[in-house]
Amino acid sequence: MRAVARTKLAARFVKSRAESMPLPDSTFDFLTLGYALRHFTDLELTFREFFRVLKPGGKVLILEVTRPN
Numbered sequence: 001m002r003a004v005a006r007t008k009l010a011a012r013f014v015k016s017r018a019e020s021m022p023l024p025d026s027t028f029d030f031l032t033l034g035y036a037l038r039h040f041t042d043l044e045l046t047f048r049e050f051f052r053v054l055k056p057g058g059k060v061l062i063l064e065v066t067r068p069n
Contacts, residue, residue, distance in 0.1 A: 026055045035064060
């Protein structure tokens with residue numbers, strides 16, 4: 001999917017674990033993910049990291065069909 005996205009979007013793509021993203025604090029206004037919560041090993045660390053890289057007032061949009069364990 002990243003290969004296709006690179007041909008269509010002028011964006012920077014970073015591959016990392018959700019629990020430790022190599023990004024500065026307060027970088028993004030918006031984070032989104034779909035059908036991915038089940039793949040994270042530690043949801044508490046993941047959400048801490050999401051909110052670390054979000055700017056104050058930033059939003060997280062999650063699309064999920066099942067509740068993670």
